[in-house]
Amino acid sequence: MSTLIVGASAAGLATAEALRRKGYTDSITVLGAEPHLPYDRPPLSKQVLSGAWEPARAQLRSAEALAALEAEFVLGDPAVHLDAGERAVHTASGRVLKAGNIVLATGLRPRTLPGQPTLRTLDDAQALRASLLGCSRAVVVGDGVLGAEIAATARQMGVRVTLAGPQSAPMALQLGPLVAGLLGDLHTSNGVELRLGAAVTGVEPDGVRLETGEVLPADLVVVAFGSAPATDWLQDSGLVLGNGIVCDSRCRAAEGIYAVGDVARWHHETLGRLVRLENRTNATEQAVAVAANILGADQPYTPIPYFWTDQFDAKIHVHGLVGPDASIVEGSVAEGRFVVGYHRDGELTGVLGWNMPKQARRHRQRITPSCRATVAASAPAGA
Amino acid sequence: MKITVDQDKCCGAGTCVLLAPDVFDQRDEDGIVVLLDAEPPAELHSLVREAVSVCPASAIAVSS
Numbered sequence: 001m002s003t004l005i006v007g008a009s010a011a012g013l014a015t016a017e018a019l020r021r022k023g024y025t026d027s028i029t030v031l032g033a034e035p036h037l038p039y040d041r042p043p044l045s046k047q048v049l050s051g052a053w054e055p056a057r058a059q060l061r062s063a064e065a066l067a068a069l070e071a072e073f074v075l076g077d078p079a080v081h082l083d084a085g086e087r088a089v090h091t092a093s094g095r096v097l098k099a100g101n102i103v104l105a106t107g108l109r110p111r112t113l114p115g116q117p118t119l120r121t122l123d124d125a126q127a128l129r130a131s132l133l134g135c136s137r138a139v140v141v142g143d144g145v146l147g148a149e150i151a152a153t154a155r156q157m158g159v160r161v162t163l164a165g166p167q168s169a170p171m172a173l174q175l176g177p178l179v180a181g182l183l184g185d186l187h188t189s190n191g192v193e194l195r196l197g198a199a200v201t202g203v204e205p206d207g208v209r210l211e212t213g214e215v216l217p218a219d220l221v222v223v224a225f226g227s228a229p230a231t232d233w234l235q236d237s238g239l240v241l242g243n244g245i246v247c248d249s250r251c252r253a254a255e256g257i258y259a260v261g262d263v264a265r266w267h268h269e270t271l272g273r274l275v276r277l278e279n280r281t282n283a284t285e286q287a288v289a290v291a292a293n294i295l296g297a298d299q300p301y302t303p304i305p306y307f308w309t310d311q312f313d314a315k316i317h318v319h320g321l322v323g324p325d326a327s328i329v330e331g332s333v334a335e336g337r338f339v340v341g342y343h344r345d346g347e348l349t350g351v352l353g354w355n356m357p358k359q360a361r362r363h364r365q366r367i368t369p370s371c372r373a374t375v376a377a378s379a380p381a382g383a
Numbered sequence: 384m385k386i387t388v389d390q391d392k393c394c395g396a397g398t399c400v401l402l403a404p405d406v407f408d409q410r411d412e413d414g415i416v417v418l419l420d421a422e423p424p425a426e427l428h429s430l431v432r433e434a435v436s437v438c439p440a441s442a443i444a445v446s447s
Contacts, residue, residue, distance in 0.1 A: 010439075017436040021429065040441055042394070057392075060441045281396065284437040308394055308439075315395060315414070357395030357414025 001026055001100030003294065006079045006089055008032025010040060011261025011283035012105035013060055016071045018291030028071040029097060031089065033106075035076035036122055037066065042280050044125040045149040046310055050157060051129060055122055079106070082237040084254045101294050104234075104245055104259040105287075108227035108278065113141075113203055118223045119150060128222065132159050135220035139208045141200050142224030143167045145174060145309050148183065150222055152311040155192050162193040162216050164200055164208060165225070171309075174318065178326045179340060179352055182333065183311065190312050200225075229263045229276070244276045249300040250293045251286060258290045269300040279307040304367060308357070317357045319364040320350030330359055339363055384428050385446050388416045392442040399434040399443060406431055407443075416442060 003019060005012045008030045016028050032038070038060040047053035066073070074095070081090040088098045110118045117128050132138060132154050140151045143165025151163040151170075163170060169180035170187060184194055198210040207217040229244040239253050240246040244265030247253045251266045259266070261283040265276035277286075282303060289301040308317045313336075323342050329351075331338035337355040341348055347368040353360025386406065395414030399407035406427060408417040423431060435443045 014436050018433075021432050021436065042439070062444065064446075065444070280439045281398065281437070284439065288433070288437060306396065308396060310394070317395065317414075353414075355413070358397060358409040358411055361397035361400070361409070361414075 003028050003101040003103065004087075004089060004097050004099035005030045005103040005105060006082075007103075007105030007107060007261070007263075008034070008038050008073060008075060009105065009107055009261070009283070010038070010060065010280060011107070011287050012103070013038040014284040014287035015103050015105065015260055015291055016069055018288045019294065020069055020071075022291055022295055024291070024295060026100075028069070029099065030071050030073050031077065031079055031091065031097060032073065032075040033078035034121060034123075037061075037063075037073065037075070039122050040280075041120075044122060045119055045146055046153055048122070048125045049119070049129050049132070049150065049153045055126060058122060078233070080233050082234055082239070082257075084238040084257055087256055100256060102257045103290060103294075104253065104257065104263060105261050105283075106230040106233070107262045109230045109232075110223070110227040111225055113221070113223050116141075116203060116221045116223045119146065120227070131220050132157055135159060135218075137218050138162070138220040138222060139164055139216050139218035140222045140224060141165065141203075141208060142226070143170045143172075143196055144224065144226065145171060145307070147222075147224035148187070148311055149309060150224055151187065151192050152190070154222075155187075155190055156312070160191075160193075162195055162218070163187065164195045164198070164210065164216060166197065166199045168197055170194070170196070174307075174322065175316070175352065176322045176324060176326050176340075176342065179316070179354065182354070183314070183316070186312055186314055227262075227278075229265075231263065242274075246274060250298065251290050251301055252293065258294065260286045260290045266301060268302065270302065277303075277305055279305060281306045304364065306364075313355075315353075315355055315357060317353040317360045318350065319352075319360060320348075320367045322350050322352065326352075329363065331356055384422060384425075384431065386418060386421050386423070386431060387444050387446075388418050389442045389444075390415050392440045394440040394442070396439050398437055398439060402434045402437070403427055403430040407434065 039058045077091040148170040154161045169184040172180040207215045245259040247266040249267045249269040329341040340352040342350040351363040393416045
């Protein structure tokens, strides 16, 4: 039975690879909206934006590895309609692709402001790099992972940069107050101006207006305030949509139709509720689960969420659930390397490493098993 | 099977170590991947291929 994967980024590619690795020999087609071969997104806001890497270095696999996959890549042709009953996908160019199994891996669309750059694609990253090189003063709107990474990279490119957003500290939601405060200090000490705690109400010709009435001067405004699952094209598909493609515990949206990665909101069996994760590791781990279920494994998907971010000299790795009850369990702030444990009701729900990736991974194994389901349900979006 | 790792790409997630601890390790100081066995025995090939696929930095490659 043939398989069509809609989406040629990390989740789509990993699904094809997992199918082959598990012995699947029927045809696989991977449909991508962008013209590029599969590339990785985390480097876009760091190595590609800074110019440390040529864009080609963000490619996920070599030409040889892609050829060995024996999958057909149909690129530069966005999907525009799904007929779930017929298991047929219609594309912008007029193709109609039918398959026995369809895997939906269309990811996210960034929220934008008219006329302002954002960063989701490789083309976005290259355009933003050119804009940053030509600007004298930038404001990054958005204090989550992407905004904080763009601000750090821009500053390291020598740009005068202000980070604006409604939280009290960068990534406060994702890191908790202790580490978000330290991250704010790191940005400030490297010359980023933080204007946090006030919502942005609009972009004006000479800058960004805050709810306080203040205008932050800028000749470049970068928008990084979130994204939404790319499901517009599925409105009339018959699938259940709601903050993503709603799936059962096997990541199945309908008979023969699965969703994977940022776009998938699946039923968490232990909790009895729906979960959607926006992070890079979920894309590949969920792909492995979906491939197994296509091949009949009939297993629920229950990961421990994980994301990382690199900003200035800090490599931050987060496993599980972050919350207000945080304490340093290894290393120290003074050394510039430490592991934070997050607890709730006396149980370890998450760990964070600050320049201690290996040690954080080891502590991850102590996350209380009974917490893991809760962790998966409440984890914030990440890199 | 011959494995190569790209330490410049590695993000230190340790996903490979969780899957195949006899083949991969991480440096204590920065979590970057260390290859313990570049030509592992056949019984580990499937796990290594999974590590290649799920590595969140696409830092591992194999050739036959």
